[in-house]
Amino acid sequence: MxxxxxxxxxxxxxxxxxxxxxxxxxxxxxxxxxxxxxxxxxxxxxxxxxxxxxxxxxxxxxxxxxxxxxxxxxxxxxxxxxxxxxxxxxxxxxxxxxxxxxxxxxxxxxxxxxxxxxxxxxxxxxxxxxxxxxxxxxxxxxxxxxxxxxSMKPLICPTEAKYYSLFINCGGGKITYEGNDYEQDLTNKGPSYFFSSSDRWAFSSSGVYVGLANASNIATNRFLLNISGANFYNTARLAPNSLKYYGLCLRGGSYRVRLHFAEIMFSNDSTYSSLGRRIFDVAIQGRVVLKDFNIMEEANGVGEVIIKDFDDITVSSTLEIHLYWTGKGTNAIPDRGVYGPLISAISVTPNFKTGRRLPVGAVIGIVLASIVVVLIVLFSLWKKGIFGGKINQEELELRALDLQTGHFRLRQIKAATNNFDPANKIGEGGFGPVYKGVLTDGAVIAVKQLSSKSKQGNREFVNEIGMISALQHPNLVKLYGCCIEGNQLLVIYEYMENNCLARALFGRDDQRLNLDWATRKRICSGIAKGLAYLHEESRLKIVHRDIKSTNVLLDKDLNAKISDFGLAKLDEEENTHISTRIAGTVGYMAPEYATRGYLTDKADVYSFGVVALEIVSGKSNTNYRPKEEFVYLLDWAYVLQEQGNLLELVDPRLGSNYSKNEAMRMINLSLLCTNLSPTLRPSMSSVVSMLEGKVPLQAPIIKRATSSNDEMRIRSFEKLSHDSEITQVSTYSQDSQGQSMNAPWNNSSGSIPSKDESSNRLLQDLYDLNID
Structure with a gap:
């Protein structure tokens, strides 16, 4: 209906x-x-x-x-x-x-x-x-x-993520199968229940069976079916409406999720008890993996085993498996209450080598001994002049950091990049050049080299290494390590085959990628998940400060990864005002940060809104001006919103091959994220939920700035920003593309001086932006 x-x-x-x-x-x-x-x-x-x-x-x-x-x-x-x-x-x-x-x-x-x-x-x-x-x-x-x-959202691991696997006998007792110990799951409470097994796993059950409020949520093999396989197929957990299992405190990485099913509540004869049909959906990490799933049909009969494997599930800490009834199938055959999701067992195993962890005491001893040895060696080399004199402050700071990365020798990097051959240069960042390299084991890397002329300075370089070394998420660029020999400061990253988002969307004609609507949605969702991790899920709560399309890299599968953490700051709730230097990129900076130095994670939300609008439209926020009176793409979006013509923003290259509802959702979400008031912008985890359609999106009407003093300051700032960009920042025109087509990214972060500096120096620290 x-x-x-x-x-x-x-x-x-x-x-x-x-x-x-x-x-x-x-x-x-x-x-x-x-x-x-x-x-x-x-x-x-x-x-x-x-x-x-x-x-x-x-x-x-x-x-x-x-x-x-x-x-x-x-x-x-x-x-x-x-x-x-x-x-x-x-x-x-x-x-x-x-x-x-x-x-x-x-x-x-x-x-x-x-x-x-x-x-x-x-x-x-x-x-x-x-x-x-x-x-x-x-x-x-x-x-x-x-x-x-x-009871909090999200389900956060209360301790350090330490587990590599999970085995649950849903609705049954402890059991060992194929060398793995399956934990018992015997709780049989009411229809609205949340259960947590310490810090390892939990489940949430909801709903009530029509006409049978006190029905059991544990199923048994009541028809004495002859089931081959493990004993856990003789029991199962079920729920009237929704059943969610959570794997908690899992180490970050890729996992195989195996779901075990067997229909044990119907008979396998020709009686009335065989006429039931159980149909439900299954989602993992918010993505539907089984639609209209019927155990009996998939397994070719009642009492038959069916196993569903999902081989590449990314987990940062919490795994969510959601089984839910969508109103289909029977609900009173053979008895009332025989419907809703049912599952026999769950197994979660890593797709990576785990190794065996040493006892804490041994680890501490090894670490302390290693630190002493390293300090002695470094001091001896310094005394011998191997480092060419005094060790600079940045080297000392890097060595003092507890970096969770590898350390490379300069000769390794020189060999990988052919001694920094200009032919291997793939970009120019705010710190200096970026090179492509190949290690002796065949691994392809990207090497960021700190330039002595870098206006951002070594402080941001140290900051970037320190930040990223503590972060691990599928939507953040992976840091392999660093090199700090002599006056060389190098950072080694994973190499991104498909360049950056800016080049894919609005680079030269021969550089752009054909991004279909599904890919654009996935990229947008990936950026949102990466920011949600930085703001809310990581041990360090971080504000990136420079989210823009050139800082979103694309791997070989066009998955989005956030890069360039040189300007990132820890999110300090009691210290939100930046009194010294405002840093970022004009056109992406939130108004309250650009004009008053007020910094919270909502500044990143604003920047995300701008990038999301670029993804939908395929146009650069700072370079697209359909009419002279409009400063930015965002400006034009406000006008189209007032006119009720927001779909005019959709990239014409998509033709009709996109969902209008999804496009409107993404555009309205962009406008919600770019609200002038930071308090009215959603959190990034809420953005993820809205993108995935889990929660409704009710974007407020956003008017263009008109009269208030604060709004006038913002408009003046936009005008000044644009005037400066005309002379300071290269456009994405073909004439400005002079470097290698292999360039994966460029950083154009800049800083805005403190308020007591003259206004004519407002944008002098911005770097030229060359997409290749």
Missing amino acids: EGPIPPTISQLKNMTQLRISDLRGKQMQFPNLQDLKKIERLTLRNCSIFGRIPGYVGTMPLKLLDLSNNMLNGPIPDTFRQLHFDNMFLGNNALSGEIPSWVLISDKNIDISYNNFTHTSTQGCQPSTINLAASYSDTMNTFNNTESWC
Whole structure:
């Protein structure tokens, strides 16, 4: 069926049960049900309903309320405290505000998981009948005790990521199979439940079976089916609506996820008990990997084993496996409650060599001894003049850093780059030239060489190495190591075969890449995930400060990787004002940072919005001027928004081969991220969710700056920026392309002097931007 729900349904005033789920069609507001005074069971699940929940719902004589999987926002109505319900499901919405105290002390089954609540006065984890998993917004920081991490969003590893594998016997006891110990999973609580097995794994279950509220969430082989294979196929965990498993504290890298299934709740004869059909979807890390999955059909029968392998799942710390019912199949054959997702076992193994870790004491001893030896050797070499005199400050600082990278000898790098042969030069960054090299083992590398003429200086060089050495994420450029011999300061990165995003989008005609819509979406999502990691997930909370299309590199599979951390700063909540030097790239800097030096992670959100707009349009923000009165591409976007013609921004090279809904989502998200007010910009984790369609996008109307003093300053700054760019920054025209076509990236970061310096020096530190 398709929505919206007709208003005439309110005329059925004697109705006691209304169950509507999984509606297709357009989004709709909450239907008018105010006249339904006798409703006891109200289910409007996954109906694309947006807006606030009407207060009158709390006056209904409800025993069951299910409004899950919609786009509802705002607080839980105060009238809900009057309800005498047994089950209430409000999960997977965008509800916000404070969680009412009556919810946290209720003995009823309540699911408010996967929302955006921002405050609660109650300490500790939720009662077993209340599912709060991932119910808080990313900015919520009320909980401090170690037992409360389980209800926060995202599910953060409370200790160091230390595991390389995970084995769970879903719905069964401990078992050893093929040399692996599968952990037991025997918890059988209510329909809205979150369970955490220490810091290793957890699961979240929600929903209630129609007409069978007290059904078990553990299935057994009740028809005594003859199942070949491991014993764990004789049991399974199931859920009415949603079942999520989390692998926690996994070391970053690529993993194989193996899901084990066997249908054990139907018979394999010709009786009524064999007529059931179980259909559900499976998503891993937010991506749907199984659609309309039917265990019985896939395995060719009841009691037959089917294994689904997913070989390249990227994990930074937390793995999410989501099984969920979409309203398909049977729900009362052979009995009520035999539907929803079901799984027998989960195994997660690494695609990389793990090695065996030494005891902590041994590691500490080795590290201390190594440090002493290195210091003695370095001192001896210095005394002998091997370094050509005094060791400079940058070398000392680099050696003092606890770098989690390799150290290269200068002769290795010279051999790899053929002694820095100009033919191997692939770009010119803010620090100096970048070379392509090939190590003796065949590994292709990129070498960034600090130039003695670099205006950014050695400080940013040291900063970049220190920052990236502590970061590991699939959407961040990988640092292989550094070289600090003599006056040579070199950084060695992974080589990006497909250059940078700027060149792919608006380089020369013979340099541009044919990026289809799916690839552009993936690139945009990759940038967002990389920034979400920097802002919220990494041990060091980092503001990049220079997000732009030239600092987004593309690997051979066109996956996005953020680069150039020379300007990055730790996110210090109590020190947000930069009083000395504002650094970044004009056209991508947030207004509050460019004009007042106010720096938070929302500055990166602004820059991301600009880059996302470039991805959709295929045009440079700073170089595209459809009319003389428009300074930037972003300027033009505001006008098209006011005119209701935002789709004019879409790159004409795409033709009609793109989704208009997805394009509108990405454009509106770009405008939301570039809001003049940093407080109105979303967090990057919220951006990821909105890009993936997990939460609704309600972009505010953004007017072009008109009258206020602050807005006028911003407009003046934009004008000054543009005037300077005409003379200081090269465009992407063919005439300006003079270097090798193999150039993968260039950095054009600059700095803006402090406020007491004269305005005519405002942009003198910017570097020329040559895309090749």
